[in-house]
Amino acid sequence: MTDGSISKKALKSLSLPGGGRGRSGENPGDRAGVQSRRKIIQRVMFAFFKAAAVINAIALMIIVSFLVAKGYRAINWSFLTEPPIDSMTKGGILPCIVGTLCLSLGAIIVALPIGVASAVYLHEYARPGRVLRLIRLGINNLAGVPSVVFGLFGLAFFVVYLQMGVSILAGCLTLGALTLPVIIGSAEEALRAVPDTYREASLGLGATKWQTIYRVVLPAALPGVLTGAILGISRAAGETAPIMFTAAVFFTPSLPTSIFDEIMALPYHIYVLATAGTEIEKTRHLQYGTALVLIVLVLGLNLVAIIYRARLRKRRTG
Amino acid sequence: MDADKGRAKKMVVKNLSFFYGGSKALTDVSLDFYANQVTALIGPSGCGKSTLLRCLNRMNDLIPYSRSEGQVLLDGESIYDPKVDVVSLRRRVGMVFQKPNPFPKTIFENVAYGLRVNGVKDRSTIEQKVEDTLKNAALWEEVKERLYDSALGLSGGQQQRLCIARALAVEPEVVLMDEPASALDPIATQKIEELIHHLKKCYTIIIVTHNMQQAARVSDVTAFFYLGKLIEAGVTDTIFTRPKLKQTEEYITGRFG
Numbered sequence: 287m288t289d290g291s292i293s294k295k296a297l298k299s300l301s302l303p304g305g306g307r308g309r310s311g312e313n314p315g316d317r318a319g320v321q322s323r324r325k326i327i328q329r330v331m332f333a334f335f336k337a338a339a340v341i342n343a344i345a346l347m348i349i350v351s352f353l354v355a356k357g358y359r360a361i362n363w364s365f366l367t368e369p370p371i372d373s374m375t376k377g378g379i380l381p382c383i384v385g386t387l388c389l390s391l392g393a394i395i396v397a398l399p400i401g402v403a404s405a406v407y408l409h410e411y412a413r414p415g416r417v418l419r420l421i422r423l424g425i426n427n428l429a430g431v432p433s434v435v436f437g438l439f440g441l442a443f444f445v446v447y448l449q450m451g452v453s454i455l456a457g458c459l460t461l462g463a464l465t466l467p468v469i470i471g472s473a474e475e476a477l478r479a480v481p482d483t484y485r486e487a488s489l490g491l492g493a494t495k496w497q498t499i500y501r502v503v504l505p506a507a508l509p510g511v512l513t514g515a516i517l518g519i520s521r522a523a524g525e526t527a528p529i530m531f532t533a534a535v536f537f538t539p540s541l542p543t544s545i546f547d548e549i550m551a552l553p554y555h556i557y558v559l560a561t562a563g564t565e566i567e568k569t570r571h572l573q574y575g576t577a578l579v580l581i582v583l584v585l586g587l588n589l590v591a592i593i594y595r596a597r598l599r600k601r602r603t604g
Numbered sequence: 605m606d607a608d609k610g611r612a613k614k615m616v617v618k619n620l621s622f623f624y625g626g627s628k629a630l631t632d633v634s635l636d637f638y639a640n641q642v643t644a645l646i647g648p649s650g651c652g653k654s655t656l657l658r659c660l661n662r663m664n665d666l667i668p669y670s671r672s673e674g675q676v677l678l679d680g681e682s683i684y685d686p687k688v689d690v691v692s693l694r695r696r697v698g699m700v701f702q703k704p705n706p707f708p709k710t711i712f713e714n715v716a717y718g719l720r721v722n723g724v725k726d727r728s729t730i731e732q733k734v735e736d737t738l739k740n741a742a743l744w745e746e747v748k749e750r751l752y753d754s755a756l757g758l759s760g761g762q763q764q765r766l767c768i769a770r771a772l773a774v775e776p777e778v779v780l781m782d783e784p785a786s787a788l789d790p791i792a793t794q795k796i797e798e799l800i801h802h803l804k805k806c807y808t809i810i811i812v813t814h815n816m817q818q819a820a821r822v823s824d825v826t827a828f829f830y831l832g833k834l835i836e837a838g839v840t841d842t843i844f845t846r847p848k849l850k851q852t853e854e855y856i857t858g859r860f861g
C-alpha cells in the first residue's frame with residue numbers, strides 16, 4: 287500500500303506542468319508537444335503496469351478453471367471421505383488430505399518458532415559484522431536449494447541417520463527446513479516494519495530489551511509474521527520432492543495414528559497416479575480432482591492468512 | 605544562575621561531548637538541571653538538543669558507532685558508569701518523544717505498560733495507578749469511557765498526553781520531553797503546557813522546544829545551543845529580557861542567521 291502511494295506521488299510530480307525541464311528559449315508550442323508526449327508515455331507505462339498485474343490474476347483463473355473443468359466430476363462426498371480402492375483407480379483421497387494437513391501443520395510447528403527466533407536474533411540482537419553476514423549468506427543460500435535436495439537431506443539425516451524412518455515426523459522436519467528461509471525472511475520484514483519509536487518508547491519506560499521484543503515488537507509484527515508463515519507453508523503443502531523420500535508412501539489405506547507413521551499426501555498422490563500407476567489414462571479425472579482439492583486447500587490457507595491479518599489490523603487501529 | 609542557588613541539582617552534565625561515528629554533535633557541554641524546575645533547551649535545528657536529551661537517559665546507546673565523552677550525573681552518580689543498570693536508569697529518567705508514539709494497544713494497556721514491565725502484577729493496583737496517572741495527565745475525562753479502545757484512535761493531542769501519562773505511570777524522577785507539542789494545535793499545546801506547569805511540583809522536567817513563547821511560558825531555566833555548543837544558560841526571565849550574548853538575543857528575537 288505504501289509502495290502504491292509513493293509511486294503515485296512520484297508519478298504525479300512527473301506530470302506537474304513545467305517540471306523544470308523546459309529550456310527558457312522554448313516557444314509555447316514546443317512545450318505543449320513535450321507535455322502531451324509525457325502524458326502519452328505516462329499512459330503507456332500505466333497500461334503496461336496494469337497488464338502485468340492483470341496477467342497474474344488471469345493465470346490463476348485459468349489454472350483453477352482448467353482444474354475445475356477437468357476434475358469436478360471426481361469430486362463428491364465419498365471422494366473426500368474414503369480411502370482409495372482397486373489399486374487406486376477408484377475410491378477417495380481421504381488419507382492424502384489428512385496426510386497433507388498433518389505435514390503442513392507439523393512443518394509450521396517446526397519452522398515457525400525457529401524462524402521467528404532467528405529473525406528476532408538477526409534483526410533485534412545481532413550486531414552488524416562478519417558473523418551476521420555469514421548467517422545471512424547461509425539463509426539466502428538455503429532459500430535457493432532445490433526442494434529435491436531437501437528431500438535427499440531429509441532422507442539421509444532424519445530418516446536414516448536419526449532413524450526416524452519414513453514418517454510424518456521426518457516429513458514435517460524436512461518441510462520445515464524447506465520453509466525456514468521464507469519464514470525468516472517474512473518475519474524479518476515484519477520486524478523491520480515495526481517503527482523504532484515503539485522500541486524507544488518501551489525502553490524509555492524501563493523495559494528490558496527482551497520485554498520490549500516480547501511485549502511490543504512481536505505483537506506489532508505478528509500479522510506480518512503469521513501471514514508470511516502461512517504463505518510459506520501453503521507453498522510447502524504442494525511440494526512433492528521433499529516428502530517423497532521422507533514421509534509419503536504410494537498407498538496406505540489407514541489414517542495415521544502417530545507421528546512415526548508413514549502417510550499419503552496430495553501432491554505425491556497426483557505424481558503417483560500420473561506417472562507410476564497401472565491405469566494412468568483411466569485415473570485422469572482422479573488426478574485432476576486431487577489437484578483441485580490441493581489447490582483449494584492451498585488457496586484456503588492463504589485466505590485464512592489474509593482474513594487473519596485483516597482482523598488483527600482492524601483490532602489494532604479500530 | 606544565581607536564582608537557582610540552594611536548589612538541589614538533580615542532573616549534572618559535565619564536559620559532555622557526543623559523536624555520531626566521526627561527526628561531533630555535542631562539544632564540551634556543561635549544564636545543571638535543578639529539581640522541580642523546568643529547563644528548556646532551545647536552539648536552531650541540528651544544534652544537538654535532542655542528542656543531549658537522549659544522552660540523559662542513555663537512549664543514544666541504541667545508536668551504533670556512537671560515543672560520548674564527559675560525565676552525566678543523576679543525584680551525584682555517573683549514569684555512564686559501567687555498574688549502572690541502564691534499564692533502571694531509564695525508569696528513573698522518563699522520556700516523551702516529539703511525535704506521539706503510543707503502542708498499538710488499548711489506552712489502558714499503554715499506561716499500564718510501564719507498570720507491567722517493572723513487575724507490578726496486582727490488577728487493582730494497576731487500575732488505580734492508570735486512573736490516577738490519566739487524571740494527572742489531564743486525559744481521564746476524555747478517555748474514561750473508552751479505556752479499552754485502541755490508543756491509535758485518539759487525536760494527536762490526546763495521544764501525546766497519553767504518552768506523557770505512560771511516562772509518568774512509572775514515577776520517574778526526571779521527565780525528558782523532546783518538542784512534545786510540535787505536532788499539536790494551539791489548544792492541545794496549551795493543555796500540555798498547563799500539564800508541564802502542574803507536573804514540575806513532583807518532577808524535574810527538561811523540555812526541547814522550537815517555540816520561544818513556549819520556552820518563556822513553561823520554563824524556569826533556559827539553555828541556548830548552537831552548533832553542538834552550549835552558548836548561554838540562565839534563568840528564563842533573564843535570558844529572554846537581558847541575554848548576555850548577542851547570539852542568544854538574535855536567536856530569541858528571531859533575527860538569527
Ligand SMILES: Nc1ncnc2c1ncn2[C@@H]1O[C@H](COP(=O)(O)OP(=O)(O)OP(=O)(O)O)[C@@H](O)[C@H]1O
Nearest residue numbers: 624628629647648649650651652653654655656667
Ligand atoms: N542517528 C544519527 N546519526 C548521525 N547523525 C545524527 C543522528 N542524529 C542526529 N545526528 C546529527 O547530530 C546533529 C544534532 O542533531 P539533533 O537531532 O540533536 O539536533 P536537534 O537540535 O534536536 O535538531 P531539531 O531541532 O531539528 O530536532 C545534527 O547535525 C544531526 O544531523
Ligand SMILES: [Mg+2]
Nearest residue numbers: 653654655782
Ligand atoms: Mg530534535
